[in-house]
Amino acid sequence: MNANVSKQGVWNWLDERLGLHVVSDLLAHKRVPVHRHTVWYYLGGMTLFCFLIQVGTGILLLLYYRPTAEAAFESVEFIMTEVPFGWLVRSIHSWAANLMIFFAFVHLFSVFLLRAYRRPRELTWISGALLLFLSLAFGFSGYLLPWNQLAYFATKVGTDILGEIPLVGDWLLQIARGGDNVTGATLTRFFGVHVAVLPMLATFFLIVHLVLVQKHGMSVPISQKRKDCPQMPFVPSFALRDLVGWTLALGLLVTLASVFPWELGVKADPLAPAPAGIRPEWFFMFMFQTLKYIPGKVFFIDGELLGILIFAVGGAAMVLVPFLDRKARHEQRNLLFTVIGWGVIVYIVAFTILGYLS
Amino acid sequence: MNIMQGFGSRVYFIALIGVMVVLWGRTVTAQTGNSCVDCHAGLTIERLRTPAASFTEDIHYQKEFSCQDCHGGDPSTGHDAERAHDRAKGFRGAPRPSEIPALCADCHSDVELMKRFNPKLRVDQMLEYRSSHHGKALAEGDEHVATCTSCHGIHGIRPIGDARSPVYRTNVSTTCGECHGKDAHMRPYEIPTDQEQQYRSSVHGVKLLDEGDLAAPTCNNCHGNHGATPPGLSSISQVCGECHANNRDFFNASPHKAAFAELGLADCIICHGHHDIQFSTDAMLGVSEDALCITCHAEGDNGYIAAATMASALDTLKLTLAEAHTKIQRAQRGGVKVAGGRFDLHDADAALIKARTAVHHFNVEKFRAIIDEGLASARIVIDQGDRALNDLRMRRVGLAFTIPLILLVAVLLTLKIRQIERSRIHR
Numbered sequence: 080m081n082a083n084v085s086k087q088g089v090w091n092w093l094d095e096r097l098g099l100h101v102v103s104d105l106l107a108h109k110r111v112p113v114h115r116h117t118v119w120y121y122l123g124g125m126t127l128f129c130f131l132i133q134v135g136t137g138i139l140l141l142l143y144y145r146p147t148a149e150a151a152f153e154s155v156e157f158i159m160t161e162v163p164f165g166w167l168v169r170s171i172h173s174w175a176a177n178l179m180i181f182f183a184f185v186h187l188f189s190v191f192l193l194r195a196y197r198r199p200r201e202l203t204w205i206s207g208a209l210l211l212f213l214s215l216a217f218g219f220s221g222y223l224l225p226w227n228q229l230a231y232f233a234t235k236v237g238t239d240i241l242g243e244i245p246l247v248g249d250w251l252l253q254i255a256r257g258g259d260n261v262t263g264a265t266l267t268r269f270f271g272v273h274v275a276v277l278p279m280l281a282t283f284f285l286i287v288h289l290v291l292v293q294k295h296g297m298s299v300p301i302s303q304k305r306k307d308c309p310q311m312p313f314v315p316s317f318a319l320r321d322l323v324g325w326t327l328a329l330g331l332l333v334t335l336a337s338v339f340p341w342e343l344g345v346k347a348d349p350l351a352p353a354p355a356g357i358r359p360e361w362f363f364m365f366m367f368q369t370l371k372y373i374p375g376k377v378f379f380i381d382g383e384l385l386g387i388l389i390f391a392v393g394g395a396a397m398v399l400v401p402f403l404d405r406k407a408r409h410e411q412r413n414l415l416f417t418v419i420g421w422g423v424i425v426y427i428v429a430f431t432i433l434g435y436l437s
Numbered sequence: 438m439n440i441m442q443g444f445g446s447r448v449y450f451i452a453l454i455g456v457m458v459v460l461w462g463r464t465v466t467a468q469t470g471n472s473c474v475d476c477h478a479g480l481t482i483e484r485l486r487t488p489a490a491s492f493t494e495d496i497h498y499q500k501e502f503s504c505q506d507c508h509g510g511d512p513s514t515g516h517d518a519e520r521a522h523d524r525a526k527g528f529r530g531a532p533r534p535s536e537i538p539a540l541c542a543d544c545h546s547d548v549e550l551m552k553r554f555n556p557k558l559r560v561d562q563m564l565e566y567r568s569s570h571h572g573k574a575l576a577e578g579d580e581h582v583a584t585c586t587s588c589h590g591i592h593g594i595r596p597i598g599d600a601r602s603p604v605y606r607t608n609v610s611t612t613c614g615e616c617h618g619k620d621a622h623m624r625p626y627e628i629p630t631d632q633e634q635q636y637r638s639s640v641h642g643v644k645l646l647d648e649g650d651l652a653a654p655t656c657n658n659c660h661g662n663h664g665a666t667p668p669g670l671s672s673i674s675q676v677c678g679e680c681h682a683n684n685r686d687f688f689n690a691s692p693h694k695a696a697f698a699e700l701g702l703a704d705c706i707i708c709h710g711h712h713d714i715q716f717s718t719d720a721m722l723g724v725s726e727d728a729l730c731i732t733c734h735a736e737g738d739n740g741y742i743a744a745a746t747m748a749s750a751l752d753t754l755k756l757t758l759a760e761a762h763t764k765i766q767r768a769q770r771g772g773v774k775v776a777g778g779r780f781d782l783h784d785a786d787a788a789l790i791k792a793r794t795a796v797h798h799f800n801v802e803k804f805r806a807i808i809d810e811g812l813a814s815a816r817i818v819i820d821q822g823d824r825a826l827n828d829l830r831m832r833r834v835g836l837a838f839t840i841p842l843i844l845l846v847a848v849l850l851t852l853k854i855r856q857i858e859r860s861r862i863h864r
Contacts (some may be wrong), residue, residue, distance in 0.1 A: 159774045166774070167832075317858055323850045330843035337836040340772030 106292060109313035114303040119189035122320040123292070125208075126186050128328055129179030130285070133217075136172035137274065144224070146270035148263030151226035152346040159343060170336035178332070178364045183211045184427075191400065191420050193405045195298035201401035203291040206284045208398045213281045218360055220273040226266060231347035232270075232357045235261045240370075243383045260349070293426055301412055364434035366390055367426045371437075472512045473504035491593035500554050507532070507540060535575060537584040538566055565664035572664075581622070583665075588612055603663075607646060609655040610636050632656075635712035643726075654680065674704035681705075687797035709731065719755070722796055723748025743801050750808045751778040754792060757815040758785055764822025774820050785814035 094100050111120060143162055145154040158165035164359065187207060192198060196204035223234045239262065242252040257264030299308060311317055359367050366386075374381040380388075406413040475767055477489035492498050495507070503762045505512055509527035514520040522528045532540050542563035544550050549723050551560050566585075567573040574582040588604050593603040604611040614633030617624050623630050636642045636656070644653035658675050659668060664804035674694075678685025688694060688704060697704055709717065719725040724736070763781060768775050788811025795807040 138799070156774065166772075195679075311858075316854060319854045319857070323847050326843055326850065327846045330840055332841055333843070334836060337832050338772075342772075343774060380484055 088337075091228065103417065104126040107312075109293070110310040110311055111297050111317045112299045112303070113309040113311050114299065116134070116189075116193055116300055116303060119186075119193060120297055120317075121321060121324050122186035122189055125324055125328060126179055126182040126291075127285070127286050128325045129182060130281070130328075131177045132171065132175040132332065133179060134278070136168050136175065139168045141274065142174055143272075146224070146267050147224060148266055148347075151224060151266055152343075155225045155343060159340075166340055167333075167336055170340045171332050173341035174332055176218060176221060177361070178328070180211075183214050184362070186430055187211055188420060188424055190298075192415075192417065193298070193300040194404070194416075196401040197298065197301075197302070197362075197407045197410065198401075200291070200295050200298055203288060203295065204396055204401050206291065210281065210284050210288060212394070213277055213284065215271065215362060216276050217281070218362060220277065222268045222272065222360055223261075223266060223269045225343060226347045227344035227345050228351065228354055229344050229357065230347070231261060232265045233359050234265070234351045236357060237359060237363070238265075240354075240387060243381065243387055246385065301407075303412055358434060361431060368430040368434035368437070396417045403433070412415035446555075457588070471503055473510070474516060474518060475507075476518065478519075486784040487628050493592075494595070497595055504546075534580040534584050534590075535578075536562060536584075537586055538572070538575070541585045544667055562663040563640045565661070568666070569661070569664045570666050584615060587616065588662075597797075606651050606655055607659055610642065610646070613656045619842075633714045639710075639712060639714045639718045641714060671722045673706060677705045683794045684797045687795065691797060691799040693799050705801065717793070719751055719793070722751060740799075743799070746801050747804050749803055751792060754789055754808050754815070757812055757819070761785055761815045761818035761822060764819055764826060766823055768825030768829060771826075773825045773829045773832075775825045781814060781818045781821065785818055786812055788812075788814050 092101070099150045111117070136348045140158065143154055144157045146153060155169065159167050160361075181356065190204065190207065209371075219237060222230045224230075237410070238252060241255055244251060255261070255268075256262070256266070257268050369390075370383055370386045375382045375388045377385050380410075400416075403408070404413055404416050407416070441696070445483075445783045466834040474489045474492060477485055480489075480808060481487045493506070502513060504510070505527075508531070509529045511523060511526045511528075512521060519622065520526075521767055523532075545558075546563045548560050550555050551558050562585075567576070571584070574583065592604055597604050600607070610633050617628065618630050618633045620630050635647060641655070642841050644650040657665065658679070660666060674685050674688055684705075694704070697707065708721065709715075712717050724731050724734075724741055725748075728744065730740065734740035734744060761782060765775055788807065790803070792811055794808045795804050798804055
């Protein structure tokens with residue numbers, strides 16, 4: 080009784096000063112639609128869970144990681160061999176990074192196919208799409224940080240592509256690398272971007288994204304719209320289900336990190352010949368493979384440049400989908416966008432597999 | 438109009454002169470500028486035509502030497518063959534084999550001259566050649582022996598670093614074999630002709646010719662080149678020691694050195710062979726059937742006991758190293774990175790290499806000291822491997838406890854959801 084009184088007292092004291100009842104009222108009244116596609120609602124939370132894991136494990140890695148060409152590899156080796164549970168933290172960080180990007184992709188495509196970007200959720204979609212780009216940037220910048228041979232040459236190839244961009248290519252290449260080649264300067268700036276710039280941007284867009292999701296609630300797909308659509312309370316039903324998913328994801332991460340610890344490889348040697356089979360991380364593989372298929376020259380345009388232009392236009396179109404899909408704006412189904420969505424999924428999966436097989 | 442016509446005809450005239458100059462220039466550049474080469478290139482007799490064709494590839498031609506520098510004569514006479522071949526102008530034709538070394542030495546022993554073309558090139562080839570078996574035989578009037586052109590070629594001489602040169606490292610054994618592999622050529626000298634064949638199957642031949650390892654020796658590394666001669670009995674370990682320095686030093690300080698000398702045995706080649714030298718194996722040491730030690734040592738003598746002891750010690754080191762490798766590999770396959778394991782393993786592996794070299798001490802105490810060093814390194818790695826494998830076990834055990842716990846939380850959460858939803862329906 081006394082405990083309840085004191086708990087209420089603390090709540091009242093905080094509420095008076097912070098206005099906590101606004102949040103508690105929102106959560107108490109928030110409802111989640113229940114229909115055959117409800118399962119896709121959990122993917123956003125799963126991506127968020129991986130992001131939180133990344134923040135936690137990233138902070139722990141920061142305690143020991145040293146961002147210089149001379150010490151980066153050795154510091155990661157030290158984390159994996161000498162720091163208690165360092166191997167686990169580093170492996171979870173690597174696996175969770177990959178799972179986060181995977182869930183972000185699945186979340187994006189599920190939202191696309193369910194037309195959840197319909198009015199008034201255009202900005203929710205745009206902030207989500209930008210978060211996916213930021214996740215890819217996290218993956219690209221983080222890949223180089225252990226300073227191993229494979230990451231070194233993959234980064235070299237990856238940043239070379241920047242140099243192909245007309246007019247500003249050379250300038251962008253210099254900015255990205257901090258010089259003509261991938262060196263310690265590149266590592267230091269990738270580190271800065273990975274632990275300061277990207278987290279700041281990601282946190283901002285994440286807050287925008289979550290606030291918008293709370294403001295507009297979950298979108299009901301056009302096919303499932305009816306007046307008597309059942310609902311469940313966000314707290315506790317949906318939140319607890321989310322928690323079950325997060326718990327299972329944690330189990331998966333621990334298992335992956337223990338049974339398949341993330342390899343460190345050998346230290347980068349800029350003077351060594353490029354190792355055979357250099358390839359980017361799996362989430363860039365479809366783009367890498369596409370560039371391989373484009374001829375050196377298409378009419379008068381350089382093949383690689385054409386590929387970059389196509390991906391840039393594709394990325395921009397993805398961000399602007401809510402404004403391109405005119406039918407969705409009027410709550411009408413759009414077969415063309417469904418076909419495009421599945422086409423892109425098949426293309427990404429097929430080219431990723433081809434990339435690993437070739 | 439007339440002015441224009443006049444102007445036009447002048448332009449045509451100048452253009453015509455220009456075309457003639459260009460065509461004349463082309464005709465001139467099609468010639469070599471060497472009348473000997475130009476004439477000989479057009480001859481029908483192959484013996485006289487071939488030198489002209491191959492000389493343009495010759496290093497001497499590229500350094501602007503010409504035919505008359507070796508053959509004499511006068512190439513400035515245009516196409517007048519008689520004047521060009523005038524003996525009064527020093528024409529001497531093809532030199533005899535006995536004249537060739539002196540002819541080459543005219544320039545190649547001239548320090549000042551050679552400095553102008555290749556300051557790092559040696560100028561003592563003639564001196565060495567005179568000390569060689571070839572040079573001595575030539576001096577005695579035997580014109581069948583090798584002279585400069587036998588190895589370097591005649592009119593298409595290339596630098597020794599050119600892979601097409603007959604004396605480029607990978608071509609030397611074939612070049613030597615041109616004479617030394619021919620039974621008819623070697624019969625008067627009573628020299629066997631299977632050296633090239635033996636060398637090709639030897640560890641050195643395989644390394645150089647099959648694997649392209651240019652550090653591996655070929656004929657001239659042991660026999661010398663210009664001063665080619667078989668190494669004498671007493672100098673064999675010195676010759677082998679040029680590359681295998683430790684083996685030489687250990688052997689020279691070993692009890693075998695004096696014993697071999699007393700018995701008139703050539704050092705290294707008694708155990709290892711010479712042209713057909715094979716990759717040394719650990720089986721060569723000890724008292725087993727394949728061991729070489731029992732060729733001289735009989736059961737019960739000190740050498741026999743030492744050989745058995747050393748072979749046993751080497752086996753112990755190899756087994757301990759194998760255990761270290763296995764443990765590190767098992768840990769790495771399980772995803773456990775072993776701190777410093779790779780470096781310590783390198784130390785231990787290096788100790789095995791040192792021990793194999795230390796066999797040449799033929800001294801149990803000295804050999805055991807090296808073995809003990811290796812065993813100590815290997816045991817450090819085994820300890821690291823044990824710790825890593827223990828770590829791997831702990832990870833698996835930790836996972837076995839964690840996963841049921843996580844699943845239990847998930848199940849409890851699911852039950853809680855059901856309980857909440859059931860109570861909501863009842864309400």
